[in-house]
Amino acid sequence: MEFSQLLLLCLPVAVLWVLAAADVVAPAKNSGCPNTSWCGDVEVPYPYALDKECAIHSGFHLNCSTVGGTSMLLYTDAEVTKISVKENKAWLKTPISRQCYNQSTKRMTYNDTWVNTTGTPFVGSADDNKVTVLGCSNGYKGNPYIVGGCTDIDECQDNVTYPCAGICKNMPGASMGLVVLVVAITCAYSILERRRLHGIKQKYFRQHGGLLLFQEMKSQQGVPFKMFSEEEVQEATDRFTEQRVIGQGGHGKVYKGVLKSNEEVAVKRCMTIDEQQKKEFGKEMLILSQINHRNIVKLLGCCLEVEVPMLVYEFVPNGTLFHLIHGNHRRHISLDTRVRVALESAEALAYLHSCASPPIVRGDVKSPNILLNDKSDVYSFGVVLLELLTRRRPFNLKGPEHEKSLSMVFLEAMKENKLEDIIDDGIKKDENLEFLDEIAELAKQCLEMCGADRPSMKEVADKLGSLRKIDLLVGMLCWDHVTNWAVA
Structure with missing residues (x-):
């Protein structure tokens, strides 16, 4: 039984040839040649052609053959099912390539039907041609269809295939080291990036007088003033979405927020801060938080680990x-x-x-x-x-x-x-x-x-x-x- 798959060919070179031909040849195609031909239901647009004299290049000449009473467009021996000049692609049908393990002979059998594009203006499309591979992972051999069928290859026993100039030590799977290395690099980058961001937050925290504020809060036991993290404020305001804006002025925007405790708050995100007031900012906020008047909105806390501090107030709904x-x-x-x-x-x-x-x-x-x-x-x-x-x-x-x-x-x-x-x-x-x-x-x-x-x-x-x-x-x-x- 014959199986078929779609093979996509990219035409980056063909586009360049068309442009170059337009500079030296006028018209772009021979006079009398049609812009479009048909082979059955498949459209053949210029620069392709069924007539060799009408194609822009011999590589764009296609054959239209009749098989079993049906017209079939062929490129070499492969059936062409679609052509798109706009996408610079042609779709071809070829038998499926196979690589199978023979249990009786203990050998691999191959059936490679890949289209040979050597010397043509085509290359195989790496984006569109998808294949499924079954077998043991690199560094292993055996039968992948049974449990435990894949066993480790001892690279130290085959110096020809796996040359080693130093002391050889066999490791489970030849590619495991690469996988571990990639994972290690990814984890290391993630840790370094997290440390970098933490360092930036600590710098802003110190610049805005966070250490002074912390000392004042420590000396004044029971102060209901809180230092919010950037993550807490972002989560409360849905990352400062515009739907949360309840006020805006020359100094910044005010957002409605909901803390994890379900308490509604108003978060003021300032635009700028006086450089001379940076060091005393946290301490001044602590003083403001101690104001107790029934007609003055209560300051609950602030966030100092950002470039411009943010203030968190009680929410007034009216x-x-x-x-x-x-x-x-x-x-x-x-x-x-x-x-x-x-x-x-x-x-x-x-x-x-x-x-x-x-x-x-x-x-x-x-x-x-x-x-x-x-x-x-x-x-x-x-x-x-x-x-x-x-x-x-x-x-x-x-x-x-x-x-x-x-x-x-x-x-x-x-x-x-x-x-x-x-x-x-x-x-x-x-x-x-x-x-x-x-x-x-x-x-x-x-x-x-x-x-x-x-x-x-x-x-x-x-x-x-x-x-x-x-x-x-x-x-x-x-x-x-x-x-x-x-x-x-």
Whole structure:
């Protein structure tokens, strides 16, 4: 019974010949020769041809023979089943090559039917020609079809086939040494690469003050501050996938993460860090973690073994003040809710400025991120008050020049006694106007151009607290349930 297999031939040389022939011969093929011929169901495109005079080279001449009433395209004695000029390949059918062990004669029998491509523009395709080999592994001999049939070859007994210039010592399997060597090299590379990465992480850890932080944590027993590894943070955030982003600013991105303990956290991945602050960074984070205020987001830990440190905070699920004021779903916000948000934020900031040791100083103030520093922060807090009063954005770049800045619009309205024109309609009632004037006056003080003329954050918080307690609010404001706000 005759078995067949597909043999693929690559044509890299043929492509070069076609290009070279085009430079010296015009036209590329003899006039009168067809672009394509057919042999049965097989297409024969140029540069192949059934006519020797039409082929670009004698090696591309194919025969179309009739066998048993069926047309068959032949290359030498092999059947061609397909030709692709685009892929530079031709598919040939040849009988299967065999190499078998004869138990009676104890010899191997061969039947090699490989197509001879010597002197032709073809080479065998190493990518497409796949063969299955059955037999004993290199370095072994015997019958592979029975258990224990393959036995070790003693290379020391055959100096002709296995020459050895030194002292010969037989090892199990001639190729086992190579396998062991490859495995050993792979393992060694893996270990060295792991050590290299560990060294880089340790370098960053030291640069960011990790050793100082570790010593401080050791001296302060029971500090609930954790140093996270890079792997822990990556696993918590699904390797910082964009679907996890919950905030973005000029200093970095904030991702929602879930620790192995199922605790939800917010991971801040900073973009840069001040070179002068690197050594003290870890120690400063420990100080920040000890801040305990109900309206300040708790810092749980940090990761220092990366180029730019990452901070891990508790997760606050209710979004930001910016989303409440300017979000797409503009639900009603009562005046009392707005005053309470302003008061509790001011109390948190006053705590950072006055009660924290040392005082916490920062200058990135906006409704999505209410964490401020001293007198310069008072100005920015005044802008937040305006957002609460007017429900307008701090900047309107698409508007007229005189309306682009909310603070400038507000100060102009105060100057012309037209405050009512910019107050949000949701809180603009006759009985609220006197109270709104008080809030507006406080915002105006916060917006003083000279920092020395602005009140402190504690004075702002005290003023808001007293305003909220006055009898003017009783009976006029409806207390609605809103989850406590946190300073992020």
